[in-house]
């Protein structure tokens with residue numbers, strides 16, 4: 001279980017998130033919704049350690065942790081960015097194997113085996129040796145999901161997973177997220193798409209604009 | 212005429228050797244150093260970027276010829292004495308590192324911030340991120356500009372003439388003055404053309420290899 005306590009985030013004198021507390025239960029999908037500019041992305045960036053917080057604590061199963069501490073090799077949080085941010089100079093397999101082999105020092109053979117398993121689970125078999133520019137938007141997103149999963153995170157976070165996809169693919173992502181839930185993956189999904197949120201989420205966290 | 216060419220060719224080739232030696236050593240040192248300078252130029256630590264910007268400004272804002280003369284004829288006045296060849300290497304590496312540094316700075320800046328963040332959430336260290344993700348992307352971006360400088364370097368190397376190094380240009384000029392014929396200078400021109408042509412071909416090959424990804 002992920003617990004966030006009394007999170008406050010400011011940019012200069014502007015408070016974006018004010019004293020927010022929330023918990024994400026194991027194997028559940030939490031959707032973070034709210035109007036544009038409310039601070040959904042900012043909240044996710046705090047959780048993923050990309051923004052330092054002004055106040056607040058993070059707990060994983062009761063143990064406090066610091067998301068910005070990048071020396072901790074046991075990843076708790078995995079991220080799928082809105083624009084995926086695959087590494088263009090590496091193949092699909094290279095994108096996936098880079099971090100597990102370099103950061104966790106897992107053997108290349110093991111990582112490749114796991115990567116292939118994940119790729120075929122997401123319908124990407126045969127794409128291993130392609131470069132990101134050779135993939136469609138939906139495929140890139142799935143590679144980004146596999147890349148995050150290969151680090152075996154406890155929680156997988158998405159920022160606007162549907163914003164760059166056409167409607168048919170939206171349902172596909174929803175299906176992937178629900179499938180991962182069956183594999184006992186805890187997930188946080190930032191979206192402004194209320195229908196999508198209602199479709200996938202067990203719990204919905206509203207983020208409001210602070211005046 | 213063939214006989215005359217055969218006569219002066221050894222001198223020209225030995226001059227070519229000097230030219231190539233300056234060319235290669237400058238590249239081998241200046242490209243990595245330039246990458247480091249470029250990396251320094253994008254850091255947030257202000258004193259470092261000021262210092263590097265000042266260095267780049269001086270090196271790009273004054274003629275390489277002045278820098279050569281300064282190092283070889285000027286510095287001895289304050290008791291810093293270089294051998295001819297060392298003086299040339301010193302001035303060339305310092306000068307070209309500045310140009311490459313500026314090129315690499317632009318390259319580093321054009322890697323999207325999202326790439327660094329993506330690497331960060333995967334827990335890659337800064338060094339790993341630079342080596343595995345940033346440098347390959349930067350290399351591809353800067354390749355055409357580096358290529359221009361490489362061609363320039365072939366020709367700039369003739370500036371060592373002024374400090375009396377026996378490079379290709381000097382060899383040709385000596386022969387022309389001695390034998391009162393244009394032929395040596397024409398040969399020198401042909402050799403420079405051949406050198407720049409080889410550089411162009413090699414650069415094209417590298418660019419082709421880099422085009423497997425976008």
Ligand SMILES: Nc1ncnc2c1ncn2[C@@H]1O[C@H](COP(=O)(O)OP(=O)(O)OP(=O)(O)O)[C@@H](O)[C@H]1O
Nearest residue numbers: 011012016034035036037038039040041042043192
């Ligand atoms: N680095 C930053 N510096 C200053 N202000 C920022 C920064 N990042 C975001 N903000 C501000 O914080 C507020 C919340 O931004 P955020 O991107 O989190 O909104 P959002 O809820 O994700 O919106 P959207 O639905 O449009 O993506 C915005 O008003 C934005 O201008």
Ligand SMILES: [Mg+2]
Nearest residue numbers: 040041042160
């Ligand atoms: Mg957003």
